[in-house]
Amino acid sequence: MNKSILLILACSLCASNVIAQEWNKDWPILKTYQDKYLKEVAMPLGGIGTGTISLGGTGDLRDWEIMNRGALGYIPAFKLVQPTIANGPFFAIYYKEQGKDPEIKVLEGPVSQDEYYGDWGADAVNSGFPRFEKTTFAAAYPLAQINFEHRKVPLDVRLEAFNPLIVGDADQSGIPVAVLRYVLTNNTDSPIETSIVGMIPNYIGIDGWSGTPEGNYNEYRDSDDIKGLFMYSEKVDKKDVNWGTMALTTTSDGDVSYRTSWAKLGWNWTFREFWDDFIHDGKLTDHPDRNVVEMTDKDVAFLEERSENEKEKIKTPPATLAVKHLIQPGDSKSITFMITWHFPNRRAWDHGTHHSGQYGGEDIVGNYYTTQYSDAWDVAKTMKTNFEELEEGTIDFVESLVNSDLPEILVEAGLFNLNNLRSQTVFRTEDGLPFGFEGTGSIKGTKIGAEKASGWGFGTCTHVWNYESTIPFLFGDLSMKFREVEFLHAVNENGGQSHRVALPIEKGTDFKRWAADGQMGTLIKVYRDWQLSGDDAKLKEMWPNIKKAMSFAWNGGVWDIDKDGVMEGVQHNTMDINYVGPNPQMAGWYLGALRASEEMAIHLGDKAFAQECRSLFLKGSSWIDENLFNGDYYEHHIPEGESKVAQLGKGCLVDQLVGQYLAHTAGLGYVLDKDNVQTTLKSIMNYNYVTDFNDHFNTFRSFALGDESGLIMASYPKGDLLDFPFPYYTEVMTGFEYSTAAHMIYEGQIDAGIKIFENVRNRYDGYKRNPFNEGEYGHRYSRAMSAWAGILAYTGFQYSAVTKTMNFNPNSGSFFWSNGYGFGTIKISESGASKAVTLTSKKGDLELSSFKLNGFGTIKFKKKISIKEGEDYTFSVSKN
Structure with missing residues (x-):
């Protein structure tokens, strides 16, 4: 399928008449905008x-x-x-x-x-x-x-x-x-x-x-x-x-x-x-x-x-x-x-x-x-x-992605939100370390707020930045440097990780506040980035603070107070409130962090810590499924006598499974019961999906209006709406929608996931909003870079430079892959009872010991194969 041609001929969001002038045929095209749909494009x-x-x-x-x-x-x-x-x-x-x-x-x-x-x-x-x-x-x-x-x-x-x-x-x-x-x-x-x-x-x-x-x-x-x-x-x-x-x-x-x-x-x-x-x-x-x-x-x-x-x-x-x-x-x-x-x-x-x-x-x-x-x-x-080389390299990447057999809405969301990485949301200090605001500011400010700012949400806020899945799969070295900031410069002596890092970097831990979701999420991310890079030396350098940050969950006296694999203490999080009591959002992050820490400990030979993390994971996962799952979704249990102000309670939260989402991108498997997870996602779509915001009461910021559609942050289908729930419960925010929609695709709920992606991008159609500026707390919001996970989920792509393995879904077609250090394409086709696979590296060399088509079969190469940049390799995978 050549999207460049199809989208020139027809665009559901744009005027239908075709212009006579030609485009540059060497440049891929994904979207066209004209007439009123040019209004906000920038x-x-x-x-x-x-x-x-x-x-x-x-x-x-x-x-x-x-x-x-x-x-x-x-x-x-x-x-x-x-x-x-x-x-x-x-x-x-x-x-x-x-x-x-x-x-x-x-x-x-x-x-x-x-x-x-x-x-x-x-x-x-x-x-x-x-x-x-x-x-x-x-x-x-x-x-x-x-x-x-x-x-x-x-x-x-x-x-x-x-x-x-x-x-x-x-x-x-x-x-x-x-x-x-x-x-x-x-x-x-x-x-x-x-x-x-x-x-x-x-x-x-x-x-x-x-x-x-x-x-x-x-x-x-x-x-x-x-x-x-x-x-x-x-x-x-x-x-x-x-x-x-x-x-x-x-x-x-x-x-x-x-x-x-x-x-x-x-x-x-x-x-x-x-x-x-x-x-x-x-x-x-x-x-x-x-x-x-x-x-x-x-x-x-x-x-x-x-x-x-x-x-x-x-x-x-x-x-x-x-x-x-x-x-x-x-x-x-x-x-x-x-x-x-x-x-x-x-x-x-x-x-x-x-x-x-x-x-x-x-x-x-x-x-x-x-x-x-x-x-x-x-x-x-x-x-x-270097002009020609740089232009050709850019075209090669974009063309490989745009011309693959991916749903174009997933490509659009992932590719267009990549621009957030190149906005003033992100900067690199003189020493090369990367940092990010949550979003950037407008010189005009806003009519509904009294303040102006060039940047909103300082400190590379971990509970926001945990959602993005773009940088590790496109710029692996840069992503690893983000992990360096988190684990070499932001972990305090007690193991608490400053969830906003101070600058200059020598003052990195001056912000002495910890976020339960932020700290647990960085542990999943460091595992993921180590797997993609295969950089054992960097893992060993960070390991003492990784271990300290993980142990803080039960040693810090604020989260898992009785060390049973469940957080019941005061848990600061991305909702800008402190959950009290067991809740699915923090539980998923915690369980994912325990699994990631277990795997890293095993690799480094720290058997005792691996066993400790494993034990806590098994106890916590079992308890959460048995106690928080209500048959439709996971609930937040507020302990007797605790204030219910700014809490979730019995609400159905849009990203209650966000830890599971990130665990999937990292190849960690399920941290909660698979059936419960899939039922929960169906419930989120059933209870939190709004098709017309003309009929929706919103108490806070409005990111969807009129007849637009989207996933709201929380619903209360079983009643018990709190008098004062967490402040954002009636909003929609694209980063939460993308991460949840990508998770739906991971779980095989492809139509629902793609529908959510389409809803978001229809809101940023060039007429109502800028297609290159998805906002939340400021413009070009970092959380929106979770959109890349839609591509990962649809293809089932996993790669480990540690074990030299690659995974893909077994769908026939031509698809794009990138592991942060190179990229290429893969062609999968039927070949009798087997699948024929042609794997191409367009940038970077690729080494593989085994290759898996998820749910179909695995091939273990007799001798490690090496695919050089510009080369391809064809093999067959038999059904197991």
Whole structure:
């Protein structure tokens, strides 16, 4: 099945008419958006830990979040004289047919009607530009294409935008770059002069939250096979969080012209002067800030009236770069631009305005990516050197996934939420260690809250981050570094793990609070990541604190007080409350942690601890099934005499089996009775599924509205709704929905699981919400990266670098696999009573001692096989 073709022809969420212009046939396409479904589309471009710039559905550049803080909604623009209209970043096209006047159009579709009406008319930057009548946005993250249409434009115009995403290589996936390639095709019988121009204000010093640009300059450079403008500041403090460099460059062989700044004129005549210059011949005349620009007599009248302030240089001088070509009939030209950046002064847990200074908020911890490059020009140079390899590697990954026989909704959810890893939600400090907020902030804040923040939920909060299943299977080394933070820097002397880590890392345990779900979940994750990596040395290094953290469950005096495998004490958790008494949510986490610790202890020869964990697991699992399962689902038992305020009680909780979900992704098997687990998931679908939120009473945040559908956090089908239940019980949140839906798929309840995935993505359809921004406590929420588990569940993929084994479900077809260090495809087909399997490694080498088709059969290779990168291996699996 070729989804690229099918989804161009038909898209249930998008307008049905098919555009005439072609797409890049080498780039896979998963989703197309057009007409009203473009309204909220904004795909972030940038690397892991670098921040991003978002490409809007109409072709605009928005959400400039590259200066160490989340800043959704921020667009750098320059104003000259108050009052005046601001010009923001843009790309535009000049074209001239023979015998006709030249034309200019900004490379954007129509202004959204939401921005038609402001205090001064249209409330959109660059609204005065002529523009295209229509755009269509096609994407398979991180590859995006936009076709621009206008009935009077004699060219086919397409934008191809991406940033590198190389599975298993966080460094190459962490390049601070947005690549924009404009492809122009002449469909006429005569040559056409064309020129693409791009402008970015040099706004170094201000990021949407704080700061002032001062002494900013742009310098034209022509070296290393790239040409462009290097943006820097001479007066912004080099220790400031907003200090750094930027560059706008091109690799084109066309006729390049530039402006290091624009003429500083009043009443936005500056824009008119640029227009007149560019439309004259499609080339730019520089107006450098360092020289006095001579004005003509016609300017004298208003020049004499300028204030002293107006005579100063432009605070954020526009860096403007143009590339001109003559395109012959039937020919095409590709003009590639790169926006690169380099801002080294990240502060620890910097919230912009909210909680500033808390847990190291004022300390400079740096950025790992800025240690890889000297400045923004160096980024561009490095990118140019490896451009083809990086683009091909990105395409290979996305194509392998998109063209596999996976339900496209699972691919969409997993792939599109991968962008959260590359947003300001995640950063890497100078030493390479990774950290994450729960979500990022908007400069506009919210009408329903009094506070604003560039980041929400500091500390790589373990009870939130436990849900994500994306990083370990795509970037294994990076995932293991998250485990290093948790077990080498966040475990206190008593074994309690700080569920929010402080920075700088030397202060990692300063936050002396523990979360029962957070701590138990990290134990499952460290087992999973060790299995995927096979890194015994790292496991041994972390083992003392792993053992200490596991033992804290019964030695800490707060959770499993009587050491019987069941938590009955005060259990802080992701609902932001403290459960009291046995409950399924903490029970599943605890049992999964005991199983993971048992397996690690066995491998390391710690037989006594393995036996201790095994004994507690067996007692606890049996007790939970016998006492908490009510025939439909597992209940929370609140002890007599304890407060029922902010508790669950007899409610049916959406993620009561979340520990079992993560145990499945780690290959640990069942931690609770299989039949009870499967019955519980059916009950969750039966009791917690809302098909119309017009009829749903919600006491807290609204993430689903109107006729949308989704799984609410808790229901009370057996009565006994508490007067004051835990606060989020009426909400829906995508990370909980995904993890539960993936678990349903693991248990064979495929239709129900896929339905939930579809419900979520229908809410993020490009019209109502941004498909690249699933929120919860802030934007691009980390928990939403649990979506990748849908792919794992459907394929049944498991891999162990420790035992050199791989598992897959026995369904016929071609499927994608990735283990965090490489990826490839697998083709399974019927072969009599056996199954024929062709396993391909597209990146990385793969070693196997055995291979299992779940529920069908296992082959143990007589001799360990090694599949090198780019090779495949075919074998048969007989039915057991």
